[in-house]
Amino acid sequence: MFGLKTSKISLFSDTKKLEKDIDEFVNILSEVGLAFKSIVRTYLTHSKNGNFDEMVEKVTEMESKADTITKEIEHALYEETLIPDARSDVLRLLEHLDELIGMYQGNCYHFSIQKPNFPEEFHEDLIGLTETVVSCVESLCLTVRSFFRDTKSVRDNAHKVTYFEKESDIKFSSLARRIFNSDLNLDQKMHLRYFVEKIDRICDQAEDIADELIIYSIKRSV
Amino acid sequence: MELTILLFLLGGLFLGWSLGANDAANVFGTAVGTRMVNFRTAAIICSIFVILGAVISGAGTTETLGKLGAINALPGAFACCVAAGFSVYLMTKFGLPVSTTQAIVGAIIGWNIFTGSSIDFGVLTTIFATWIICPILAGLISIGIYIGLKKFIASSKIHLLRLDAYTRTALLLAGAFGAYSLGANNIANVMGVFVNISPFTDINVSNFFIITSVQQLFLIGGLAIAVGVFTYSKKVMFTVGNDLLKLSPLSAFVIVLSHSIVLFLFASQGISSFLTSLNLPAIPLVPVSSSQAIVGGVIGIGFLKGGKEVKWSVAGKISVGWVVLPIITMIIAMFILYILTYIFNLNVVF
Numbered sequence: 001m002f003g004l005k006t007s008k009i010s011l012f013s014d015t016k017k018l019e020k021d022i023d024e025f026v027n028i029l030s031e032v033g034l035a036f037k038s039i040v041r042t043y044l045t046h047s048k049n050g051n052f053d054e055m056v057e058k059v060t061e062m063e064s065k066a067d068t069i070t071k072e073i074e075h076a077l078y079e080e081t082l083i084p085d086a087r088s089d090v091l092r093l094l095e096h097l098d099e100l101i102g103m104y105q106g107n108c109y110h111f112s113i114q115k116p117n118f119p120e121e122f123h124e125d126l127i128g129l130t131e132t133v134v135s136c137v138e139s140l141c142l143t144v145r146s147f148f149r150d151t152k153s154v155r156d157n158a159h160k161v162t163y164f165e166k167e168s169d170i171k172f173s174s175l176a177r178r179i180f181n182s183d184l185n186l187d188q189k190m191h192l193r194y195f196v197e198k199i200d201r202i203c204d205q206a207e208d209i210a211d212e213l214i215i216y217s218i219k220r221s222v
Numbered sequence: 223m224e225l226t227i228l229l230f231l232l233g234g235l236f237l238g239w240s241l242g243a244n245d246a247a248n249v250f251g252t253a254v255g256t257r258m259v260n261f262r263t264a265a266i267i268c269s270i271f272v273i274l275g276a277v278i279s280g281a282g283t284t285e286t287l288g289k290l291g292a293i294n295a296l297p298g299a300f301a302c303c304v305a306a307g308f309s310v311y312l313m314t315k316f317g318l319p320v321s322t323t324q325a326i327v328g329a330i331i332g333w334n335i336f337t338g339s340s341i342d343f344g345v346l347t348t349i350f351a352t353w354i355i356c357p358i359l360a361g362l363i364s365i366g367i368y369i370g371l372k373k374f375i376a377s378s379k380i381h382l383l384r385l386d387a388y389t390r391t392a393l394l395l396a397g398a399f400g401a402y403s404l405g406a407n408n409i410a411n412v413m414g415v416f417v418n419i420s421p422f423t424d425i426n427v428s429n430f431f432i433i434t435s436v437q438q439l440f441l442i443g444g445l446a447i448a449v450g451v452f453t454y455s456k457k458v459m460f461t462v463g464n465d466l467l468k469l470s471p472l473s474a475f476v477i478v479l480s481h482s483i484v485l486f487l488f489a490s491q492g493i494s495s496f497l498t499s500l501n502l503p504a505i506p507l508v509p510v511s512s513s514q515a516i517v518g519g520v521i522g523i524g525f526l527k528g529g530k531e532v533k534w535s536v537a538g539k540i541s542v543g544w545v546v547l548p549i550i551t552m553i554i555a556m557f558i559l560y561i562l563t564y565i566f567n568l569n570v571v572f
Contacts, residue, residue, distance in 0.1 A: 015387040022383075083386045084257040085470050090382075150379045220382075 242450020251462030275405025328548030357518025
């Protein structure tokens with residue numbers, strides 16, 4: 001009997017810890033996005049400033065923290081056989097969110113290593129694209145939180161993700177067109193297009209995750 | 223206690239084991255099938271509460287079975303129990319959730335026919351009627367609880383993980399309640415036929431309370447059920463929890479709860495007397511089928527979800543089992559009674 005009582009207490013404390021871990025994981029995703037926005041701005045305006053490298057390093061730390069949390073959640077869900085009906089959905093979700101954090105980090109690294117030369121005329125567009133991408137992921141964070149607490153709101157929040165993804169596509173096309181219409185050399189045009197495309201892909205991934213979340217929430221509601 | 227009496231009681235214990243292996247599996251079937259509760263935890267809780275239910279509240283339904291056929295000779299009781307236990311064991315082998323109630327009623331009818339005793343058709347009709355009412359009632363209760371719970375969860379915005387923890391705890395509590403109700407309602411099937419011929423005497427514990435001979439009988443019956451739960455119930459648990467309808471943990475809880483409520487209603491002398499005191503028709507204290515209550519609950523949830531996901535072939539197989547079981551048991555009981563009477567020269571009736 002006492003064994004059962006202890007396991008009940010442990011179940012509730014494990015649950016609270018897991019809830020906290022998931023919240024923290026989503027916070028990291030949101031914070032990495034905000035950091036990315038600052039990194040792009042800092043890169044474009046003060047590319048030689050040491051602050052940029054510090055910020056990239058911080059994103060790397062956040063990414064590795066997110067990895068640790070994902071593993072902890074994964075182990076806890078399996079070891080405690082929690083949420084048996086939604087476990088695979090939650091694990092796939094976390095994996096895809098982790099990939100999203102990885103995409104942010106990858107972008108930061110590529111800026112840091114390849115140092116693309118964006119002429120000033122493209123700065124505003126690139127910042128605009130980055131802001132849309134970050135807003136898209138912010139909406140995804142809300143969708144993720146609502147999946148865990150309020151499935152009815154998932155569709156509304158996911159709709160915002162789709163909206164920002166479309167915005168991002170428009171901004172990407174416009175910027176890419178401007179880059180290729182410019183007088184830059186083809187190699188530089190290709191190089192800049194690579195960066196713009198990589199940033200836009202974050203939104204595509206966010207939209208895919210939002211679509212998955214709609215399906216998961218339907219599964220939970222039936 | 224004489225050796226022959228012990229030998230005959232073994233028939234009842236065999237039936238108790240079958241009940242544990244099959245009927246008791248219903249109580250935690252949905253919880254184990256959905257992997258919300260592991261088998262060992264389910265088996266421990268189920269065993270404890272089945273025994274408590276049998277000893278504390280088992281008397282009510284026993285009277286009804288006694289009325290159907292007052293088996294007054296140990297060999298007769300032995301034959302009925304072995305027949306019922308064997309037929310339930312056969313069904314358990316196929317993973318079919320059947321009812322020990324149906325088996326024992328079939329066996330008692332077999333005894334009545336064999337011995338030429340009169341069958342109380344009034345009681346028989348009441349029992350048959352509850353077999354129809356029980357799954358329908360369980361289905362309706364589960365639909366009502368499910369709708370209410372869904373609304374509550376949607377408005378309370380509980381975190382998925384916390385909801386999981388609550389559901390797990392609720393499943394354990396509802397399972398414990400179900401096991402208690404099962405013990406109270408179904409112990410009559412296992413030990414009811416031995417009540418009139420109980421070999422035990424009352425035990426006075428320090429002038430504090432008395433353990434009656436019937437309670438002692440029910441205690442060993444309860445222990446036999448517990449052994450059945452531990453040794454053989456896993457397969458039926460997965461049939462109930464997985465094969466009929468893919469259940470969510472929440473549906474699993476709703477089904478166990480509605481099953482437990484139905485079993486409790488048909489076993490509670492308190493509720494029955496309360497209704498009588500209000501000049502309302504009393505609930506007949508009949509050993510109903512836990513399998514029927516569970517399957518009724520599962521199909522109720524299935525209907526609520528449109529009915530498409532219910533595996534009707536499995537439901538049909540289970541229903542055929544329910545019809546065939548009492549008939550098979552009746553035939554087996556008559557066969558055993560024949561052997562005991564004409565080969566072993568034992569009196570199966572006084």
